[in-house]
Amino acid sequence: MTIVIAGSTGLVGSAITRALIGRGESVIGINRKVVDLLDRKATFEFINAAKPDLVIDAAAIVGGIGANNNFPVDFLSKNIQIQSNLMDAAHAANVERFVFLGSSCIYPRDCAQPIKEEYLMTGPLEQTNSAYAVAKIAGIELIRSYRKQFNRKWISLMPTNMYGPNDNFDLASSHVLPALINRFVTSTVNSDQVVTLWGTGSPKREFLHVDDLATAALIAAEKYDDGLQINVGTGEDLSIFDLATLISQLSGYKGKIEWDSSKPDGTPRKVLDVTKMKNLGWAPAISLEVGISSTIEWFKDNSMAKR
Incomplete structure (x- = not known):
């Protein structure tokens, strides 16, 4: 295959x-150096030449609250x-x-918890990443449309x-967990006495x-063969405060953590119902804990080593 x-x-x-390589499968990778997926003609030519049995779309313009707020056109249109x-x-x-x-940000901001797949489009989105969420909802709908009109056995996963x-550890565009790893590892190396973080630390998030x-x-x-998107997660969450505390400890950080409540928190809570998966x-x-520890070591050996 x-x-x-x-x-x-x-x-x-x-x-x-x-x-896939570990399973001995034949894999053809697409990145920006291989083909620009914004180039429709080039994308058609590449897929036609590859003749794949399966396409997995993990390509996207992604980022944290700051990047979503500053570049909504990129996150939606591209x-x-x-x-x-x-x-x-x-x-x-x-x-x-x-x-x-896709992404779990497709679900309404004030969704009942844990979030079932059926809750999609039952309320307003979180405004800090609504452009990205709408793009992903459009992707789900296109998958459904291909299933309906052409009987394609295509599916959507919502991690x-x-x-x-x-991961992307850049402080200007990364998500919360890699950003915290960067902050605490760097602050440990620099012997910083204080790390100031966005928000209150009260929102709860799930990490996989x-x-x-x-x-x-x-x-x-x-x-899986259904037009309904399927959630992927642990089904467990923790507060950003507890996450920051854990990462600071695993990074060896000895200083103080302060919270800037003038900055946005984002969605109050988000944990997925993963029964179907x-x-x-x-x-x-x-x-x-094991995953964060190994990711900290990867960051030290790769991202930090390139500085």
Whole structure:
């Protein structure tokens, strides 16, 4: 079987690529150096030449609250273009299976917890990342439309917050967990006495190691066939305050943590109902402490070493 991974060098794509290679599969990776997925003609030509049996779309313009707030057009327009170009190209090449990877930010800001797949579009979105969320909702709808109009066996996965090797640790554009790793590891090296963090620390979030997502994606590609998106997560959450405390301890940071309540918190709580995914025989294997520890070491050996 030939499998195309879009976004193959990113956090998610690289993890799925590692998992597939470990299984002996033939993998063709797409990154910006291989083909620009914003270029519709080039995308069609690439997919047609590759003739894959399965396409996994892990390509996206992503970032944290600051990046989403500053570049909403990029997060909305470019992500919609990437998704539609890739799906349309896969359809033209008669690709049998397609897995679209979205994000749990698609769900309403004040959703009942834990969040079931059926809660999509039942209330207003969190405004700090609404452009990105709308793009991902459009991707889900395009998957459903291809299933309805052309009977494609294509699916959508909605992962919770992910972390691990090859994450984006840039403070201006990263998500909360890698940003905290950067802050605390750097502050430990610099012997900083105080680290000031955004918000109050009260919001609660769920985190999944990207290698666990990779196994989930491959299981879903084999076993799941429904137009309803399927959640992937641990089903457990913790406060940003507790997350910061854990990362500071694992980083060896000895200073003080202060919170800037003038900065936004984002969604108050977000934890996914992962019953459907677990019913396929999947369960996360990497604990948060073990996963964060290994990610800190990866950051030290890679991102910090390049400074």
